[in-house]
Amino acid sequence: MTDEPSRLHGFLSRLVEIKPGEERITLLLFFYFFLITAAYSIIKSLRVASYLDSLGADKLPLAYLLTAVSIGLVVAIHSKLQASLSRLNLIIFSLAFFILTAVLFWLLFSLGWAWLSLAYYIWANIFLAVVITQFWIVVNDIFNPRETKRLVGLFGSGGILGGILGGEATGLMARASVDTRLLFLACGFLLLTIVVVYLIADWQKRSGRGPSQDSTESTQQNGKTERVGFRECLRTVIGQRYFRLLAGGIALSLIVSTFIDWQFSKVVEGTASLGDRLTSFFGHFNAGLLVVAFFIQLFLTSRFVQKFGIRFSFLIYPSVLIIVLTGLTALPASLLMALTLKASDKSLSYTLNQSVRELLYIPVSPEVKYKAKIFIDMFLNRFAKGLGGVLLMALLYFSLNLRFISLVTILLILGWMAVNLQVTREYAAVVRNKLKKKWDRAEKAVAEQLDLDYLKLAFDTLDTRRRSRELLAMDIFDLMKQDKLRPELKELLTSNLSEPGVSSLGTLFEEEALALSEWPAGENEDLLKKEVDEILSLEAYQELIKEYIRRVVADKKPGTEIMRMEAAKLFSLMPANFVPAEELAELLGDESPEVSRLAMDSAARSGQKEHLETIIRKLKDPVTREDAVSALLTFGSKITGTLSDYLEVEELDLEVKKAIINVLSRMATQEAADLLALELQKNQPELDGELIEALDRIHHLKPEISIPAEISRKKLKEEIERHCQLLLATLDSQGPLGEEAEKELVRSQSDIFKLLGFLYPGDDISRAWQNFRTGTKDSRAYALELLDNILIKSDREMVLPLLEDLPPSDRLKRVRTLLDELGKT
Amino acid sequence: MKISTREINDILIVDIEGEIRRSDITDMTLHQWIKQQLERGKRKILLNFEKVEFIDSFGVGEILASYISANNLGGKLKLVRISKKLYLIFQVTMLTRVLEIYDDEQVALESFFKE
Structure with missing residues (x-):
């Protein structure tokens, strides 16, 4: 919330882009710079005049040389003082030193020592170097790059004005070629500088924009003495x-x-x-x-x-x-x-x-x-x-x-x-x-740290323990077959069975606990896999099991769900060519989501594309959606084209389309990215969010996959236009932003950053977004500064006006201008 | 593989000893032997695996073929005292749902009586 802008703000905002609340510090810095340069102009004019008067131009090289040596010494002393004094004390100490030494020079000049002008010459150069450097150090303490860019024009002009007025004052007041009394005028300026510096320090204290902890330059860092x-x-x-x-x-x-x-x-x-x-x-x-x-x-x-x-x-x-x-x-x-x-x-x-x-x-x-x-x-x-x-x-x-x-x-x-x-x-x-990276995309972080397939199987296995021994055995065998029956899971499956709550379920589980420890390991594990596979392929087995499954599938009496689940699971272990399509189709259509889940997995693992339509239909129902997505992912990239064909179907349910987009993104292939980009190119506002999210996921999971720049840039422009409209609607309404409108704006901002991520280094854009979204005022400013430096001009001009922290009236103006420009292009 | 038989009422108890594997085929396989018994009119057969040290997939195939043959002739073939490992394989392949398997011979025999 900002107060009604003051008259001062109104005046200053005509000169530079100043925000309410920045007037005081900007003017203080203006006067700080003005006073030190005015003082320097006077000191400088005396420097040249006294030197030429006393020693002549021939001895100027000596002055240059000694100045260079002395400044080296000053750097050493200043860095040491900087490490031990606070910023305020350092500056006050320096200003006091120059005031006192100026008075001393005035006293000594009356003695008429020729070589004093050499000392004065060096002193004047040291003065310039120290006070100007300190001024910019204070600017560094206070402003971030965005603020500096906006305000440097104003406070920087104080320095030039100081130079003009200091010079003119010297010309007007000097009564002799070397009028040392002018030093008192310089001291007056420096005394005023002390007041201004105090006021700046006070502002810093109140606003919390003081020198950072590090910049007080404590000599003790991490227990070590900092070298200076x-x-x-x-x-x-x-x-x-x-x-x-x-x-x-x-x-x-x-x-x-x-x-x-x-x-x-x-x-x-x-x-x-x-x-x-x-x-x-x-x-x-x-x-x-x-x-x-x-x-x-x-x-x-x-x-x-x-x-x-x-x-x-x-x-x-x-x-x-x-x-x-x-x-x-x-x-x-x-x-x-x-x-x-x-x-x-x-x-x-x-x-x-x-x-x-x-x-x-x-x-x-x-x-x-x-x-x-x-x-x-x-x-x-x-x-x-x-x-x-x-x-x-x-x-x-x-x-x-x-x-x-x-x-x-x-x-x-x-x-x-x-x-x-x-x-x-x-x-x-x-x-x-x-800009600190605050988080990674969930999928990437999870993918890097967890094996999702393993977890899913492990959880399914733990879950099936309460259902049937056969299901459990099949799940364990499945884990073993995929080399995922890790010792810790084996232990978990065994140990949990002895928990009081579980053992009370009956002896079945106690027997199972025993049986689990009997599962072979190492070479015997391979032998078991081989034997099971051979049995599954036996003609006699096929005959028997098909007959059994036919009965199970036909029998839909209550309490038979487990049997159908077992049948559906068994198909996932059978050789693909032995899986009976008709029975599998029956199980896919089963009312029980559990049966249907296992059947979808089996269909996917046996690669039977004739079941794709049924599985895709299941994307509509939230209960079966995630399982259908998993099944489609198990089919793998060979169904990319089919999925893309479904996206073309206009009357297909929106939720199904969104789920297909999700599947394609999780496939994370170049082909999937190309298809999604083509979809993005079409005018489908209801799917844009999903498509951008999907491409962003692919981009994060596999940065080597390219997303066509022309499509991304076109969409970026469209999204910016949409964002402008949203902003206009909210800004015009004058009232507080509704929760939904705010969410919509954030979603749109997020999409803009995602699209930028396809055009520029993803890591940079991701850092910028994270800091812009959740960072402090400074980290938001740095996020914008990074964008300002990596975006090409046309993108920069579209994106930054939407993100800059502006008063509502300024934002409204900028958004309207931007919309006009976008309309023209 | 050695086979010896006992008969209690009309139930033929087949005590198998040794290994049932592809590499160890004798003159007559288990399935052929069972078929012979079926042809002789035996309809209730209990295969006792107590002394069987090893069965490979071929052996399982023999059991399954015997089961089908018995079924086709309206007979019953049941299993008793199979090893834990084989039981595990039967669970994974869901044969525990198809075959009748018992731990105890007496219980197995009673199951025939009940039918």
């Missing part, structure tokens, strides 16, 4: 292919960014037209870029990622760069081209690319995620930029040609795109790992 530190973080990244790819992609993107910076500067250097207005132009250009980036982030990022998915979104940034660089390579260098390059780089890097990059961390298990994240975001970021510089210098040593560098950049981007493709493929596997 730089090496451990490095080992985590190297140890997992997903992190290696992620790190590789990020490193390549940063190297490319370094190359693009150089190419941009090179073109601008050669452009004389701007002259003295160069500084002012770039000031405006950079400010304009940030404004563009802000709008891209706010209005496009979430929509784009939601619509096109992670893979496509992650390829956009490098693809645009390739296009612009190709232009730069092919056309004469111009300022317009350089500006386009820089604008593409900065506007997409801080928005779409950064958002997708952060999304990729979210499904990773917290035990490793945060170690990898601090290594990649803090250390690798710096290292890759440095590496980019070194590579650029090496290339420039050989050639200063702009076109040459552009070509190299294109090659690097192609490599980066390949890595991005790989990492987004792995992403689906990471999401899959988040």
Whole structure:
């Protein structure tokens, strides 16, 4: 139940797809990001100005080197603190540290030490690495991938706005080229950040969306002390292919960014037209870029990622760069081209690319995620930029040609795109790992653990003990013949006879208990089987037994049921060609379900197809249905065609048709699957559920059996259309959902997932369904995220709108749109 | 296989000794011997298996053929003291429902008298 959406919600929902209740945390994250980037903008402007003022540009490489070393140290310290402090304390501690050290720098700057600007330079870089990483760690703690996709546009834009306003504030308030008093403004922003962080922690506590147990990073896990530190973080990244790819992609993107910076500067250097207005132009250009980036982030990022998915979104940034660089390579260098390059780089890097990059961390298990994240975001970021510089210098040593560098950049981007493709493929596997498989299809689980035929025979045998010695003997012999008279069953059959309740039935059972222990074993068992078979084939035996059975069948007086049961059972042991069809037909039609059950089994085992019609008729009666199904299964796949012919008969009872479908599914052959798929193709709404269930059963029992994709997809579309109609009916009615309507909706959802299972990896779909159906809010979200990543676009666009957790009004809108689109196609 | 007979009233008690199996066919099979007795007018026959050590399917066939022959001539052929193993086979093949089998000779004889 949701309250009437607030005005704030109404306003925010125009920007991103926000759900009631998410406004507060999204805005808090927006301000968190805004405040730290505003603080950073001020610190950054002082960093460059003071460094150049005191030490000059020549000494910048020294600053790069020391920054890289220091960040390595910070990774080690941060990972240790992360393991011992709660998330809130870690962030507050870090912010307090930066506030105090900022004040200290302000004090020390007044002493005029030249080398202080070097320390400040390194400190500013550490500040950036720590606070930004911590911000994204908090996002990881709070949101699942679905929520992040929807909301990153909004809270991510806070960072860009902070950059704009921080920069502008610096410009407006600076009274000198190096105005260290601005540090107090940065400290003010950081103090406000502490307040926001507390409010976020409070929200997390109230909503139960705090950092998971693992993410408090207790040093004690399973009694072992968890290893932390730089090496451990490095080992985590190297140890997992997903992190290696992620790190590789990020490193390549940063190297490319370094190359693009150089190419941009090179073109601008050669452009004389701007002259003295160069500084002012770039000031405006950079400010304009940030404004563009802000709008891209706010209005496009979430929509784009939601619509096109992670893979496509992650390829956009490098693809645009390739296009612009190709232009730069092919056309004469111009300022317009350089500006386009820089604008593409900065506007997409801080928005779409950064958002997708952060999304990729979210499904990773917290035990490793945060170690990898601090290594990649803090250390690798710096290292890759440095590496980019070194590579650029090496290339420039050989050639200063702009076109040459552009070509190299294109090659690097192609490599980066390949890595991005790989990492987004792995992403689906990471999401899959988040979804626990909760159950297996009953048939599969039972089939793997139990021998159903054995159980049936065993139960029949136990049951027949109270009926007659002959039936019991025949059942035991049957078990023996099928090599199923296991010692435990033999013991059970013997031991239970001595129970007080049973022994009181008379001496018959006591004798039987004795007789059971007399049953031969080993080689003697084989001899017995051989002898019985030989006797059953004897001419004299046939003559005698046929006469006896004729009498038994004709005699339907009360109390003669057992005799007919014995006769029916005996036929199952006789050689097929000796089973008298006429008597068997009589027994099949017997009023007693027990007689009829045994007769059906005998008919099936002797393979007499002339009795098929009688058996199929018995599918109608619920009392005899399951036995008829068993008998038809005993006939085996040779009757597949006959069963399919019966399905064609229009006037055949619906229950019989459903039972035939059940039989075909339990046969689990390719031929049965093909026939069922053909039936599914026909317009038979009353049988669709059974047909889909049957194909799903086959698919689970034998994944190697294929189900025609075109039929599955056509049916998927139809089922989605039906689901939409059901949703519309329930949504339009406004009132609470009736029990029957709810069941119908769940059935329809289940059918949609089953049909998806025929088109995509069954295990993935099954995991998604189980978690969607019975999981927590997060596991439902991960289920949808998995579908989002494995379904092709057209399927994704049909399925996800039905499954997303939406307020009724939004759902109604989506369902109507979907129905319109389905109608058009 | 050795056969000896006793007669109580008009009931022929056939005491069989040894094995009744295909590989051990003597000059005359059990069925042929019974047919001979039937031809001599014997109509009530009790086969005593107390000293029979082994019967194979061939032996069972001989018993069944003898039973049919006796029946066809309006006679009665009954069995007494068969082994547990044979009884088990008769149960599995439902011959216990067709043949009259007794544990005790006296009871078997009385069953003839009652008829």
